[in-house]
Structure formats: C-alpha cells, structure tokens
Amino acid sequence: MANPITILSLFIFSCFVLSTPATCSSNETDLISLLSFKNTVNDPQGALNSWNETAQFCNWTGVRCGRKHPDRVVAISLSSRGLVGPLSPHIGNMSFLRSIILRNNSFHGEIPQEIGRLRRLRLIEFSNNSFVGTIPRNLSQCPNLVYLNLIDNLLSGPIPLEIGSLYKLQALGFGDNDLSGPIPPSLGNLTSLFLLSLRFCRLTGEIPESLTQLHSLTSLILGENNLTGTIPSGLFNISTLEIFEVYYNRLQGSIPDTVGHNFPNLKFFQVGYNKLSGAIPTFLSNASSLEQLQLTDNLFTGPIPALGRLSRLRGLYIAYNPIKDDINFVSSLTNCTNLQKLNIYENPLLGGSFPLSIANLSSQLFDLVMSRTQVHGKIPSSIENLLGLTRLELFDNNLEGPIPSDMGKLSSLQELNLGGNRFSNMLPSSLGNMTLLNYLYLQENNFSGNLPQSLRNCTNLLDLDLSRNNFSGLIPPEIVGLSSISISLNLSFNAFTGSIPIEIGSLSSLESLDLSNNRFSAVIPSSISNCLGLQRLFLDGNLLQGEIPPGLSDLRGLVELDLSRNNLSGPIPSFLAERRLQRLNLSYNRFHGEVPRTGLFGNMTAISLDGNKELCGGIPELNLPPCPLMTSSKKNSSSLRKVLIPVAISGGVFVAFLVCLVLVLYRRRRHKKNVPSVESLVGTQFTRLSYGDLLKATDGFSEANLIGSGRFGSVYKGILEDGQTLIAVKVLNLVVKGAFKTFMAECNALRDIRHRNLLKLLSVCESIDFQGNDFRSLIYDFKANGSLDKWLYHHVEEEGLRRLSLIQRLDIAIDVAYALEYLHFGTDSAIVHGDLKPSNILLDHNMIAYVGDFGLAKIVSDMFPAQESSSSIGIRGTIGYIAPEYGTSNLVSTQGDVYSYGVLLLEIFTNRRPTDDSFKEYATLQGFVSAALSDGVLEIIDPLIRIEHDKNINKITDCVISILSIGMVCSKDLPRDRISMKDVVRELHKIKDRYLATDRS
Known part of the structure; x- marks a missing residue:
C-alpha cells in the first residue's frame, strides 16, 4: 500500500496546481485527510486499526458520513481512545465536517489554524487534552458553530475578541486553561448562549456588563479566577439561570434582595471566597429548586434567612463570615429532607444554645461542621439519629458536659472533632463502636480518668489527638499499638503515668508522636526505633531516665526531637549530628561529655542544651567550657608527658618516612600511567x-x-x-x-x-x-520519587505528579538549602556544586530532597575562589541558572551556587522555567517575579498552590511573597549583593514557622 504521506503530497500538489476546484472537493480529500490524521498520532489502543484502504472510510471507527452526501465525512467521534500526538492541519480540508469530538485523549501541539476553513462545522469538543498555544482567532470563520468546548487543556493567551461573532454559539467552554486578560465584552453578543464556562483560567478585570444581554443563559461559570469589581446587577435578572458560579475571585459589593424571585430554576448559587458584603438575601428561601448554596469566606453579616422551603437543598456552606445571628436557624433546615452537607465553620458572632432540633435533620446528612462559633450547651443524646454522618466537627465552641454514650451509635463516622470545648467526665466506652474512624480529635477539653480500652477497636485510626486534658493512669498498650495510626499520636499535657509501652513500636508509619508533659518514667523504650516513619518526636516534660537509645539512629526521617525536662543522662550520641534534624532540644537533663560540632550542632539556633551542667565543647557560640584533655593530676600529667614526647617524636619520624614512601610510589604510578584512578579519590x-x-x-x-x-x-x-x-x-x-x-x-x-x-x-x-x-x-x-523536575513539569505524561503542596515545596527548598549550606560551610574547603537545577534534585519516598550530580563540582579554599582554565568543561552549568559573573570571568565561587538556588526557588513556586519564553518584556524569571511582587503575586504563583487551601488565600500569599523575596535576593546580578546559604536556611525556617503558626492559631 502506498505511503499516506506520499499520497497526500501528490494530491495537494494536483489540487492546487493541476486540478479544478471540483476535484479538490471530492471524497478523495476526506480519505487523504483521515490518513493524515492517523499518521500524525500514536494509537496505543488500536482505535484506528480499521482506518485502512481495505474498507470504505465511512465504515471506519469513529467516522460518520452524511445522508445527502454519503461519500463525505460529516462527523469524527473519538472520545477516550488514548490517542497521542498533534492534530493534523489537513483536518481543515474536510469541507463537509460538521462535528469533531476528541475529548479525553492526549492530543498536544497547537490547534491548527486550518480548522477555520470548516464553514459547516457546528460542534468542536476538544476537552481534556493537552493542546497548547492560543485559541485560534479564525474559529470566528466557522459561522455555524453551536458548541465549542476547549476545557482542560494547556491553552494560553487572551480569549479572542472574534469569538463574539459566533452568533449561533449556544455552549462555550474555555475553563481549566492558562489564559490571561479580561473576559472580552464581545461575548455579550452571543445571545443564543445557554452555557458559558470560564472557570480556572486566570482571567482578570471585571465581569463585563454586556453579559447581562445573555437572556438564554442557564449556566454562568466564572469561578477560580482573579475577577474584581462588582457583580453586574443585570445578571440577577436572567431568570433562566440554573448555575451561578463566581467563587474564588475578588468580587465586592452586595447581592440584590431579589435573587429568589428572579431565579425560579436556580440550582447552584456559589459566590464563596470573595469580598461580598451586606445581608444574605431573604428571597433565597424562595428559590425552591436550589441544591447548593455556597456563601463561604465573604463579609456577609446576616441574619440567616429561614431556608425550610428549599426541599431540594443538598449543601449549605456559610463558613468564614461575620454573621451575627442565633444558631436556631438550623431548626428551619429540618424540612430540607435532601440535606447532605452543612458547614457553619468560623462564624465567631454566631451564638445561642446547641439546637436540639439538629437531631431531626435529614437522614441523608453525612457532613456536619459547626465549629468556631459562640454556640454553647450540651450535645443531646438524640444526635444518635444522624446515622449517616461520616464527619462531625464541633470544635472551638463553648460546649460542655459529657459526651453522650449514645453517640457511639454513629458507627459510620470517619472523622470526629470535638476539640477546644469544655467537655468533661470520662470518655464513653461506646466510642469504640466507631470502628470506621480515621480521625479522632478530643484535645483541649476537661476529660479525665483512664482511656477506655474499647478504643482498640478503632483499627482504622490514622490520627489521634487527646492532648491537653486530664487523662491519667497507664496508657492501654492496645491503643498505642494501633498500627493504623500513621499521621499523628498526641497525648501531651495529660497526667499519664508508668512507662511508655513497648507496643509503641507497632506504629511503623507514624509521622508525629507527642507524649510530652505527662508523668512517664523509666527509660525510652528501644522499640521506638521501629517507628521508621517518625519525623517529629516529643517526649519532653516527663520523668524519663537512662540514655538516649541507640535505636533512634534508625529514624532517618526525624526532623524534630525534644527530650527536654527529663532525667536523661549519658553522652550526646554522635548519630544525632548525622540525621536530617532541624530542631533538637536536650535541655534540662543530666547529659555530660563533649557536644558534637557537625550537623545541626553547628547551628546554635537549631539546638537547645541549657541546664546540662556537665556538657563541654561544641561550637563557640554555645559558650560551653572546653573539654579537659585529661583528668589526671599535674604530677601524673608531667610523668605522662615525659613518656609521650619521645613516643610522639618517634611516631612523627615514622609517619614522615611513610609519607615519603607514598610520594615515591605515587610518582612512579603517575609516570607509569597518567590517568588517575578513582581509588585515589x-x-x-x-x-x-x-x-x-x-x-x-x-x-x-x-x-x-x-x-x-x-x-x-x-x-x-x-x-x-x-x-x-x-x-x-x-x-x-x-x-x-x-x-x-x-x-x-x-x-x-x-x-x-x-x-x-x-x-x-x-x-x-x-x-x-x-x-x-x-x-x-x-x-x-x-530515590523512589525521582527528580523535582518530574514533579514540577511532567504532570501530563505521569498523572498525579504535579500535586506538590505549598509546605512540600517549602520543605524541599529548605532541604536543598541545607545541602548547599553544608557544601559551602560544613567542610574544611568549600565545595561549589555548579549545576543546581530541578533535574539534579531527587526526592525519596518521604519527599525528602537530595542534591545530586556533582559532575561540575569544584573544591575551593576558604579564602579564594577557584580558577577555571579556558579549556575546562568548567562550572558553566545550565542556561538560566548560571550566575552572570561566570560569563565574564573564569572564577568559581559559592556565590554562583547561591544565584542558581535563587532561580530554583523562584521556579519551585511559580512553576516556570527560567528559560520560559512567556516572560516577554521582563526578559528573565527574576524580572517577571519582581513585577508581580508589586502588582499581585497571585498572578504568577502555581495555581495549585492558590487552591490548596480553601479558607485563607492571604496566608498563602504572605508566605509565597516572603519566599520569592528570598529568591530575588539570592539571584542578584552582583555576587556581593547576595546572601549566604546560612542566611537562606534561617530565613526559610522563619517563614515556615510563621506559616504553621497560623494553622495552629
């Protein structure tokens, strides 16, 4: 069979040079175009196996021909076929094509401009692919387009104004792309439009007033952008609207009190995470079709209207508002028989007694959050009626009394959070019936007595916090032996006694263990060395004795260790200097001997050794006495000196002889073979x-x-x-x-x-x-998790990789900073890495970062930088990360690494390579970030960071601004203007502490 490309080339030549227009319109055009389509994609599932010349193309998979023109292709439908590759521009030659559906594949490259030739085209469905580039402007030349869906691609640039000329368009979707600029007012010309989806596009500016002309609109989806200004009041007059979604923007103003009357078909009203203010419209209660009402994180002042008429309501979210009202509005919700989620979190002005009627809410309710309010009183035993609950959060209120024993009947609960109240008495043993619990938080209450052994039945627990109560007695071994607990076990600030059970070693995956401020005695059990996943261990404020068990050296992931205020003794183990510890507190014990100088012991801000009177040595900043060289009397010392001096002289002569011998052998070896051996290094x-x-x-x-x-x-x-x-x-x-x-x-x-x-x-x-x-x-x-480069950029090829949280990125940045600090200051001679970039940073299964690839490394003295020869492969590194001075000088210094680190830091949090061609007038990543630091950092940070926390964008913004500022200082043009890696480590730790402190407050 002839090569499709050869056929295609000959046909195009004959079409434009030899043939008449009628020839170019023949069904041969469609055949050649389809073969070109197949030839440009990879087809791992064999979806296009039938696309060959043994069968008429109208019978090919996914191809449909017309009725009036049975030999011409009118539709291509290839959804979810695993196709990979670019879309052939010859698709534009299929002049009878009316529909092309390619959703849920992996097409990449630009959408071909030739698609604008298809004047009969009515439907384009390209969602969930990887198309890049801009939205083709000449789509406006497809006047019959009714449906255009490009959602969830990698498209960039502004929305073309020309789209507004597609007057027949009924559905338009550009969401989940990397677009920019404002919503063009020309979209208001699309008066036939019933669906407009522009969610998560990074759009800016105000919502155009012209959109109020879209009188047929049923779905307006503008959430997760950077839109500002007020919501045009005319939008609330579009009575056909069913979905009104503008959440996660920066919109201001109030909602007209006529919403309920004008929206008889309204199903989803989502305006959360803005700066909207005023009263909650009372007429919302008349929107009888309403299913989701989301007002979270605004400035609404209330009162909350009675919503009992909303029989279809499934989700009500009014968290993070200064609503001043009584919690009794909940009573009206008992008529909402479809209610599944109720979230009243963080309304500090909402008060009243805990409503007894809450037990009469929908049997379908599975998520109930009523935390951080002024609600007081007791939990009624009738709460057992809510058998469908999987999450119950009532923390940080003024609730009191015992936990009703009948609460144990909520056997479907997966998360129970009653922390920060005034609950008292013993825990009911019925809690052990909640065998599906993953998270149990009872901290900061007045619970007392022993822990019920029935908790051992909660074999799905991941996180258990019983801290800051009055629990006493021994810890049941069965509870600390629950191997499922892997996130945190916090029993601090209680009155537990006895020894720490050896069963603690069953928690092999546990990340954080806090047993501080109790009355534990005896020694630290050696079985704790089996907790290989531990990152934080707090045993301070107890009566523990003995030495630090050597098994702690197996806890290679440990970053924080606090053993202060105990009766521990013995020397400080040397392995503590070799771990990746960031904080170590050994104060107020009875440790003795020399303090190490390496590892974190070289950073006095990371360690605390106060109250150990017999310690000596360490770094000068600790102000500890020097360690005695010997303990004998002066007489014995003098005698010993008489013996040692002759021995030392003899030894010195012998060593000198060995050195000479080695030099002779080395020169002979060098003469014999000029290539050095790795053995010598x-x-x-x-x-x-x-x-x-x-x-x-x-x-x-x-x-x-x-x-x-x-x-x-x-x-x-x-x-x-x-x-x-x-x-x-x-x-x-x-x-x-x-x-x-x-x-x-x-x-x-x-x-x-x-x-x-x-x-x-x-x-x-x-x-x-x-x-x-x-x-x-x-x-x-x-390292199991590969390179940082993979996690930042390969999210298309390897699904799920690009999900680094803000704190993970910060931890990675700190890990790399630690490595460079050690290279620059931790050895006798400073080491310059020379090629710091994401592909040279590897991540293990715990996401701990490791700097690798020392192929361009140079060892320099403490006083002078290294000199590179002109012929050397040198320290040139990788374009975009190379310090400017390396372009004009052959000198190599640690400040070159600092520059590379600064670029890397900016890259981690913006998700943009320093060689990205999108910087345009800013020329460099630094210029791009500098402009954003003054104009609005949310525009440039990785959008996944922005949506990581749905409650406090300001917290994320403040944190990222501080981090990017460090990156800017590190990547200054002049070496003298850059800070050292010691300063970087210190500043990043401060940022992390501030960030985590806001979570705890």
Whole structure:
C-alpha cells in the first residue's frame, strides 16, 4: 500500500496546481485527510486499526458520513481512545465536517489554524487534552458553530475578541486553561448562549456588563479566577439561570434582595471566597429548586434567612463570615429532607444554645461542621439519629458536659472533632463502636480518668489527638499499638503515668508522636526505633531516665526531637549530628561529655542544651567550657608527658618516612600511567561492585530500567543481588569529551562529604566491559520519587505528579538549602556544586530532597575562589541558572551556587522555567517575579498552590511573597549583593514557622 504521506503530497500538489476546484472537493480529500490524521498520532489502543484502504472510510471507527452526501465525512467521534500526538492541519480540508469530538485523549501541539476553513462545522469538543498555544482567532470563520468546548487543556493567551461573532454559539467552554486578560465584552453578543464556562483560567478585570444581554443563559461559570469589581446587577435578572458560579475571585459589593424571585430554576448559587458584603438575601428561601448554596469566606453579616422551603437543598456552606445571628436557624433546615452537607465553620458572632432540633435533620446528612462559633450547651443524646454522618466537627465552641454514650451509635463516622470545648467526665466506652474512624480529635477539653480500652477497636485510626486534658493512669498498650495510626499520636499535657509501652513500636508509619508533659518514667523504650516513619518526636516534660537509645539512629526521617525536662543522662550520641534534624532540644537533663560540632550542632539556633551542667565543647557560640584533655593530676600529667614526647617524636619520624614512601610510589604510578584512578579519590570505604554486578542489577542496562540520560552518560535503576537494595547507576559515556573529567570531579567532590540532603554515593566501578572497553560508573542510593523536575513539569505524561503542596515545596527548598549550606560551610574547603537545577534534585519516598550530580563540582579554599582554565568543561552549568559573573570571568565561587538556588526557588513556586519564553518584556524569571511582587503575586504563583487551601488565600500569599523575596535576593546580578546559604536556611525556617503558626492559631 502506498505511503499516506506520499499520497497526500501528490494530491495537494494536483489540487492546487493541476486540478479544478471540483476535484479538490471530492471524497478523495476526506480519505487523504483521515490518513493524515492517523499518521500524525500514536494509537496505543488500536482505535484506528480499521482506518485502512481495505474498507470504505465511512465504515471506519469513529467516522460518520452524511445522508445527502454519503461519500463525505460529516462527523469524527473519538472520545477516550488514548490517542497521542498533534492534530493534523489537513483536518481543515474536510469541507463537509460538521462535528469533531476528541475529548479525553492526549492530543498536544497547537490547534491548527486550518480548522477555520470548516464553514459547516457546528460542534468542536476538544476537552481534556493537552493542546497548547492560543485559541485560534479564525474559529470566528466557522459561522455555524453551536458548541465549542476547549476545557482542560494547556491553552494560553487572551480569549479572542472574534469569538463574539459566533452568533449561533449556544455552549462555550474555555475553563481549566492558562489564559490571561479580561473576559472580552464581545461575548455579550452571543445571545443564543445557554452555557458559558470560564472557570480556572486566570482571567482578570471585571465581569463585563454586556453579559447581562445573555437572556438564554442557564449556566454562568466564572469561578477560580482573579475577577474584581462588582457583580453586574443585570445578571440577577436572567431568570433562566440554573448555575451561578463566581467563587474564588475578588468580587465586592452586595447581592440584590431579589435573587429568589428572579431565579425560579436556580440550582447552584456559589459566590464563596470573595469580598461580598451586606445581608444574605431573604428571597433565597424562595428559590425552591436550589441544591447548593455556597456563601463561604465573604463579609456577609446576616441574619440567616429561614431556608425550610428549599426541599431540594443538598449543601449549605456559610463558613468564614461575620454573621451575627442565633444558631436556631438550623431548626428551619429540618424540612430540607435532601440535606447532605452543612458547614457553619468560623462564624465567631454566631451564638445561642446547641439546637436540639439538629437531631431531626435529614437522614441523608453525612457532613456536619459547626465549629468556631459562640454556640454553647450540651450535645443531646438524640444526635444518635444522624446515622449517616461520616464527619462531625464541633470544635472551638463553648460546649460542655459529657459526651453522650449514645453517640457511639454513629458507627459510620470517619472523622470526629470535638476539640477546644469544655467537655468533661470520662470518655464513653461506646466510642469504640466507631470502628470506621480515621480521625479522632478530643484535645483541649476537661476529660479525665483512664482511656477506655474499647478504643482498640478503632483499627482504622490514622490520627489521634487527646492532648491537653486530664487523662491519667497507664496508657492501654492496645491503643498505642494501633498500627493504623500513621499521621499523628498526641497525648501531651495529660497526667499519664508508668512507662511508655513497648507496643509503641507497632506504629511503623507514624509521622508525629507527642507524649510530652505527662508523668512517664523509666527509660525510652528501644522499640521506638521501629517507628521508621517518625519525623517529629516529643517526649519532653516527663520523668524519663537512662540514655538516649541507640535505636533512634534508625529514624532517618526525624526532623524534630525534644527530650527536654527529663532525667536523661549519658553522652550526646554522635548519630544525632548525622540525621536530617532541624530542631533538637536536650535541655534540662543530666547529659555530660563533649557536644558534637557537625550537623545541626553547628547551628546554635537549631539546638537547645541549657541546664546540662556537665556538657563541654561544641561550637563557640554555645559558650560551653572546653573539654579537659585529661583528668589526671599535674604530677601524673608531667610523668605522662615525659613518656609521650619521645613516643610522639618517634611516631612523627615514622609517619614522615611513610609519607615519603607514598610520594615515591605515587610518582612512579603517575609516570607509569597518567590517568588517575578513582581509588585515589574515594578511598576504600565504598563497597566495590564489578561490571558484572551492575549488568545483572540493571538487567543488562535495559531500556526498561533507563531513568535518565544526559550529555555525559545515562542513569539506570537496578537492584542488587540481596533483592532489597535499590540503586541508581550512572554510566559514563567515555567517548564524549569531558566525560572522564566529570567522573573524577564527582568522585573528588564526594570523597569526604556526608550530609542528609546530599545524594549518597554507595559505590564506584572502574573496570572494562565484556567487549574490552573502558567502563566507569557511579552507584547511588535510588530515590523512589525521582527528580523535582518530574514533579514540577511532567504532570501530563505521569498523572498525579504535579500535586506538590505549598509546605512540600517549602520543605524541599529548605532541604536543598541545607545541602548547599553544608557544601559551602560544613567542610574544611568549600565545595561549589555548579549545576543546581530541578533535574539534579531527587526526592525519596518521604519527599525528602537530595542534591545530586556533582559532575561540575569544584573544591575551593576558604579564602579564594577557584580558577577555571579556558579549556575546562568548567562550572558553566545550565542556561538560566548560571550566575552572570561566570560569563565574564573564569572564577568559581559559592556565590554562583547561591544565584542558581535563587532561580530554583523562584521556579519551585511559580512553576516556570527560567528559560520560559512567556516572560516577554521582563526578559528573565527574576524580572517577571519582581513585577508581580508589586502588582499581585497571585498572578504568577502555581495555581495549585492558590487552591490548596480553601479558607485563607492571604496566608498563602504572605508566605509565597516572603519566599520569592528570598529568591530575588539570592539571584542578584552582583555576587556581593547576595546572601549566604546560612542566611537562606534561617530565613526559610522563619517563614515556615510563621506559616504553621497560623494553622495552629
């Protein structure tokens, strides 16, 4: 069969040069266009297998021909077929095409301009693909378009004004794209429009008054943008509206009190997360079709109207408002028999007694949140009627009395939060009937007595907080042995006694354990070393004795450790200096001996050692006495000195002889072979692996195990013969000039350094392969979550990866800062990394960051930067991250790393590469960020950060502004204007502390 491209080329040539227009309109055009469509995409599911010349194309899968013109294609429908690739521009030659549906595939590239030729086209459905570029302006040349859906792509730029000329358009969807600019007023010309969806497009400006002309509109969806100004009052006169959605903007003003009368068909009214004010319209209660009413996070003052007529209401959200009213409005909701969610969170002026009628709410209710109000009184035992509840949050109110034992009948509960009230008495044993509980929060109350052993039945618990109560007695081993608890176990500020149960070791996945401020005695159980997931451990304020158990060295993820105010003794273990700890408090114990100087012990702001009178040494800032060299008397000291001096002299002579011998052998070796060996750089502390070992571990360096490649080589995933040790094998391509030099540079840089945030070199291999060729490789500890670059940018190819939270990004930034601080200040000679970028930062299964790839690293002295030769592969690094001074000088300094780090920091939080071509007039990422810091940072930060928390955009904004400001200072043009990595670490910690403090307050 002839090549489709050849057929296509010949046909186009004949069409435009040799043939008449009638020829170009033949069904041959459709055949060639379809074959071109198939040829440009990858079809892993075989959806287009029938697209061949053995069958007439009208019978091909997803192709439909017309009735009047049975040999011409009128529709293409290929939804959810796994198609990957660009859309062929020859689609524009199918002049009879009326409908093209490609939703839920992976088409990429730009939407071809040629689609504007299809004047018969009525329907375009391209949602949930990866199209890029701008929305084609010449879509306006398709005058018969009725339906246009480009939702959930990667389109950018403004909405074309020309779209407003598509007068027949009834449905328009551009949501979930990276658009910019305002909503064009020309959309008000689309008077046939019944659906307008522009959600999550980064649109700015005001809602155009012209949209009030859309009298047929049933769905107006403008949420999650940056729209400002007021809502045009004319929109509230469009009586056909069923969905009115403008949440997550910056809109102001009030809602007219006529909403209920003018919206008889209204189903969804969502105006939350704006700055709307005034009273809640009373006529909302007349919108009898209303299903969702969302007023969250505004400035509404109330009162809350009686909503009992809304029999279809399923969700009511009025959180975060200064509504001054009585909670008894809830009584009117008992007629809302379809109510499923009720959220009255954070209304500090809402008061009254806890309504008994709450037990009469809909049997369908599964989510009840009534927290941070002035509501008082007791929980009625009749609450047991709400059998469908899966979440009950009543925290931070003024509730009191015991928890009703009948509450244990709420067996469907998955989250129960009663914290921050004045509940008292013992916990009812019936709580153990809530076997589906994932989250149980009872902190900050007046509960007393022993914990009920029935809690051991809650085998699905992930997070348990009983802190700040008056619980006493022993902790039932069965409770601390609930292996499901993996987020946090907080029993602090109670009166528990006895020893910490050894069953605590069952919590192998636990992240945070707080047993502080109790009366625990005896020693810290060694079984705690089995809690391998621990990041935070607080045992302060108890009566614990003995030494710090050596098993704590197994807790490699530990970042905070507080053992203060106990009776612990012994020396400070050296392994604490090797962990990735960020905070350590050992104050007011009986520790003795020398304080380490490395790791976090080199940062006096990260440690507290007060009240340990027998400690000595450490860094000068601790002001501890020097450690005595010996403890004998002066007489013995003098005698010992008489013995040691001759021995030392003899030893010195012997050492000098050995040094000379080594130098002679070294020169002979150098004369014999001019190429240095890796042995001379890394020593013998690494396990040696042969070429055969690595060949077997990587399955013959198979492509399936290839995880990355670069200029000087490739990286493979492997597993050693023990079947457990995962490794990453960096194989050098020695044919490439400079590859061997990078190999030696990396060995040299990693020779003596060890840090929790530096990629650990497990082994090296300097050998020959089975074909007799030289073979060099570096073997590293494998990191399960791959590179930071993957998490920032590969969200299309690898679903779900681009979901880094703000705090995860900040933790990664701090990890990298720690690594650079160590390289610059933690060794005798400063080390310059030279190529800091997202692809050189790896993340383990706990999302801890590790800096790798030291192929361009240089060791410099404390006083002078390194000098690069003009022929060196040098420290040039990667475009976009290279310090400006490297372009005019061969000097290498730690300040070059600081510049790269600054760029990286901006990149992490804006999700834009420094080489992004969208900066335009700003020229650089720094210029782009600088403008945004003064005009509005929400415009440039990764939108996933913006929507991470749905309650406090200001908190996120303040945090990101502080972070980006550090990135700007680090990436100043002049090295002298940049701060050091020590300052970066300190400032980022302050930002994190402020951010977390707002969560706790």
